[in-house]
Every structure is written in structure tokens, then in C-alpha cells.
Amino acid sequence: KAGVTQTPRYLIKTRGQQVTLSCSPISGHRSVSWYQQTPGQGLQFLFEYFSETQRNKGNFPGRFSGRQFSNSRSEMNVSTLELGDSALYLCASSYDRIYGYTFGSGTRLTVV
Amino acid sequence: AQTVTQSQPEMSVQEAETVTLSCTYDTSENNYYLFWYKQPPSRQMILVIRQEAYKQQNATENRFSVNFQKAAKSFSLKISDSQLGDTAMYFCAFMKQAGTASKLTFGTGTRLQVTL
Secondary structure (H helix, E strand, C coil), rough: CHHHHHHHEEEEECCCCEEEEEEEECCCCCCEEEEEECCCCCEEEEEEEECCEEECCCCCCCCEEECCCCCCEEEEECCCCCCCCCCEEEEEECCCCHCCCEEECEEEEEEC | EEEECCCCCEEECCCCCCCCCCCCECCCCHHHHHHHHEEEECCCEEEEEECCCCCCCCEECCCCCEEEEEECCEEEEEEECHHHHHHHEEEEEECCCCCCCCCCEEECCCEEECCC
């Protein structure tokens, strides 16, 4: 059974650019969540999608957005990149959240 | 808002020994879920164990067990017979009873080093 797949694994972008990260959940999982991990702020919740609808959103500026497609694959977009957006972005999927989430290996974004 | 505190930034244990990682949380909720996740250098977060707050019995998964003290809002992880492969960051996480606003709230993590 394939796990949660995130692409790309590494990304280097310049300030002011925009970036799109992709996440393919485990087959059958309709819930997809995104987290940002940094040494200073730790793991912070970005948003959750379920059946193509955003179900919950964290405390991040509007530059951070996401969407989910009919096949449950999800993308997150960050516009007008800032140096502080450098982080590991983790995607997690779940069939039923009460049993926990399965995480991908993340996308390491570096903004220069 | 819920908060999760892991007061041990780093711990070290010898192979085959037992180690306990601490976690406390603050919430006004009565029903919720607690999790321990492991993050090795490969970066992937791996679910180690979960506990439902309404269950008094402590969860156990092979060498991993928890000591859940609901009144004290404490949720510690015990690793028995430690193995080199247990070396990783360990995160404690809280989730309210599933609803539209549910999300994982993580602690700051404990870096565990298993040595020979």
C-alpha cells in the first residue's frame, strides 16, 4: 500500500516568487492536512481539506492557500515568498482522524 | 486553545534499557485524543501510539506504552528494550474530539538518542 507522497522533496526559491507543493494521500483517505515545521516555531497547522472542501484553517496569512482535487490529491501554494517561509512542509492524510494521520516525508522549501 | 508541553528537549538511553518521555497538555475539553509521533532523520512522522481520553486503560503497542493521567493532564511514553532504530525526535500531539475544527497540536519534541 503506497504511503503519502509529497513532491518535490527539495525546493529552492527566491523571495517574491510563488511555489506549489503537491501531496498524494493514501488511497481511500479523503482528509488531507498540511503542517509547517521550523526550528523556531515547531509544527504548526496550516489547513485541512476533506472531499475538496477546506474544513479547517490555521493562523497563517492569506499568502498560504491550498486546494484538494476530486481524487483527494492536494496542493498548497505560497505566494510572494518571504525568507521566513523556509521550512519543512508536511502533508498528512487520514481515513478517520481519530485513528491518527499518516504523514509524508515532506517538502523542504528554502527561500533565498 | 490547547497547548502541549514536552519539557525534555533531549534524552539519551542505552540500548536495551527503558526510557520515559514526558508530555503534559492543557485543555478544557473532556473528550480528546492523544498521540505520540516519531520523526527519524528521514523526516517522515510515524505514528507510534494513540490514546482516547475516555478510555482509562493505558495504550500499548509492542515495546511502546503510555501512562495516561487524565486528571493531571499527563501523557508520558515509555519505550522498553530500546533499540538503535528508536533514535529520533518524538512529538506528543493533542486532538480535540473529531469535528470540523479538529487538528493536531504538537509539543516541541524530545530528541532521543539510543547508544550502544
